[in-house]
Amino acid sequence: MRVWAIANQKGGVGKTTTTLALGRSLVLRGLSVLLVDLDPHASLTRAFGVPSDPQPAGVVDLFGAPPATLAGVMRPAPVEGLDFVCAQTALATLERRSANQPGLGLALSQAITRHTGGHDVVLLDCPPTLGLLMVNALAAADRLIVPTQCEPLALHGLAGMVRTGAMVERSRQRPLPVSVLPTLFDRRTRAGRDTLAQLQQEYRELAWDQAIPVDTQLANADALAQQVFSGEPGGRAMTAYARALDWLLAGEQQLERAA
Numbered sequence: 001m002r003v004w005a006i007a008n009q010k011g012g013v014g015k016t017t018t019t020l021a022l023g024r025s026l027v028l029r030g031l032s033v034l035l036v037d038l039d040p041h042a043s044l045t046r047a048f049g050v051p052s053d054p055q056p057a058g059v060v061d062l063f064g065a066p067p068a069t070l071a072g073v074m075r076p077a078p079v080e081g082l083d084f085v086c087a088q089t090a091l092a093t094l095e096r097r098s099a100n101q102p103g104l105g106l107a108l109s110q111a112i113t114r115h116t117g118g119h120d121v122v123l124l125d126c127p128p129t130l131g132l133l134m135v136n137a138l139a140a141a142d143r144l145i146v147p148t149q150c151e152p153l154a155l156h157g158l159a160g161m162v163r164t165g166a167m168v169e170r171s172r173q174r175p176l177p178v179s180v181l182p183t184l185f186d187r188r189t190r191a192g193r194d195t196l197a198q199l200q201q202e203y204r205e206l207a208w209d210q211a212i213p214v215d216t217q218l219a220n221a222d223a224l225a226q227q228v229f230s231g232e233p234g235g236r237a238m239t240a241y242a243r244a245l246d247w248l249l250a251g252e253q254q255l256e257r258a259a
């Protein structure tokens with residue numbers, strides 16, 4: 001089982017969209033995928049049409065005493081081969097409530113290690129803050145995927161996230177390879193083109209040499225869910241995500257050869 005964390009300390013860069021689109025693309029290749037919504041904003045959960053009231057079972061329960069299992073809290077998505085775990089609004093206060101409970105940084109990692117649900121890939125949709133949930137995600141991940149909006153200010157967020165990944169890598173003594181995925185690319189704007197060029201020059205082989213284009217079909221949660229869960233997902237962005245997945249999987253093979 002592979003665990004990919006989709007993270008960036010900046011909001012609105014396409015983390016949730018990337019999680020859904022990569023999840024769907026993996027399923028189309030015949031793999032079984034579990035998506036975990038770690039963001040208290042719960043955009044991924046909403047995309048699956050799950051209301052936050054009454055509060056669904058989900059990620060918070062993995063931090064309970066005793067902790068719930070992933071199999072106990074996951075739900076099937078409307079697509080065969082895809083399951084998901086909901087975020088709850090209670091995630092927002094998890095940090096404060098668990099301040100005197102040591103060892104919670106590994107709760108997710110342990111839940112994933114114990115998981116026997118037969119999933120090939122687990123995708124973690126991370127919150128934009130560097131707190132307990134992000135720490136859990138990075139501790140559990142085999143790989144860090146950083147969606148980065150193609151606009152000048154986004155490069156700061158990217159640098160911060162890459163530094164955080166390197167810090168985690170040092171402290172856990174297990175590699176955490178980073179892949180940078182340029183998103184929301186508008187090739188008609190100068191700023192978009194310049195940012196993409198700069199990003200690819202600075203990050204070289206860590207960055208995909210293409211970008212996910214802005215696609216009006218993905219511009220809101222409803223449209224996104226419709227796209228991602230339709231029988232034949234097409235469209236500019238979904239097609240690009242399928243190519244991005246080729247790149248990510250090729251990198252995976254390289255890692256396996258190197259190991």
Ligand code: ADP
Nearest residue numbers: 011012013014015016017213214215218219220
């Ligand atoms: P994050 O999870 O990083 O906050 P989202 O995935 O929620 O980011 O994306 C932020 C907003 O941008 C959402 O409204 C989403 O629908 C939109 N969006 C994401 N990717 C694209 C894209 N390729 N084309 C158009 N809109 C997009």
Ligand code: MG
Nearest residue numbers: 015016039043
């Ligand atoms: Mg999100």
